Amino acid sequence: MVMRFGILVFPNVQQLDLTAPYEIFASARGCEAHLVWKDRRPLASSTGLQLTPTATFDDCPPLDVLCVPGGTGVNPLLEDAATLDFLRRRAAEVRLLTSVCTGSLVLGAAGLLEGRKATSHWNALDLLKHFGAIPTVGRIVRDGALITAGGVTSGIDFGLAVIAELLGRDEAETVQLVMEYAPAPPFHSGLPQGARPEILAAAKNRLADSRHARERIVERLTQAKAR
Structure with missing residues (x-):
């Protein structure tokens, strides 16, 4: 019996958010991985890598696992009705609902994180509270399914x-x-607490435009919900 993994793909996705789990899922015995989007036209990741969806929202097969990656392309998805509707429908069917990085914000926008522990990229973790989630620091955070x-x-x-x-x-x-996954990074600046202050400042500056745009979207969504 084939186990199916579906990974949302979208314009300006962070490619490693997607390709890292894709490589693992597609490499496991008896598994197949699908890249799911509104249509099958090739699209570009945030760093320009071309990706081609293999299934659409309308014809995606039944899935065991649904995964939402992150990236700058997450911002428009937070207000994209078609994407959020697809996630709500499939969330009720899959064995595991998952995300990588800021993909958790999209799950939150779909109303799927209310009262649940969740994590995200360190530069977006605090935004999860606006979706009713419980922001939780961790490389992998589990709350039920x-x-x-x-x-x-x-x-x-x-x-x-x-x-x-x-x-x-x-x-x-x-x-x-x-x-051959045996990580031994040459530097220990992969988290804010391990980075030198000037490196942390540089990283925040590099992420600032996307962060500010995301804050404005979250504010709109919060205000709309309060009405």
Whole structure:
């Protein structure tokens, strides 16, 4: 029996948010991974990599796992009715509802995080509270059938954890070994608490435009909900 993984793909997605779990899901025995969007036209990630959807909202097969990655392209999705409706429909059917990085904000905008623990990229974690979620620091955060992962590279750990959950530790470890995933970063600035102050300031400055745009969208959504 085939286990199906669906990963939302959209313009300006952070490609590693998507490709890291995709590589793991597609590499596990008896699994197939689908890139799902409104149509099958190729689209560009936030860094220009061209990606081609393999299924649409209308013809996507039944899924065991649904994953929403993040990136600058998340901002318009927070107010995109077609995307949010698709997520609401499929959330009721899948075994695991998941996200990587700021993809959790989209789940929140769809009303799927109310009262639940969730994580996101460190630069967006605080925004989760506006969707009724409980912001929780962690590389992988689980609340029942909801699994959210932190920023970008956490998608690798997350993917392996999902495979272990569904197919067992042996399969997850086999995939990890095939990929030679044995991280040994040359620097220890991958989280704010480990970065030098000037590096943290530079990173926040680089993310500022997307963050400010996201704040304005979240404010609109919050005000609309309060009416």
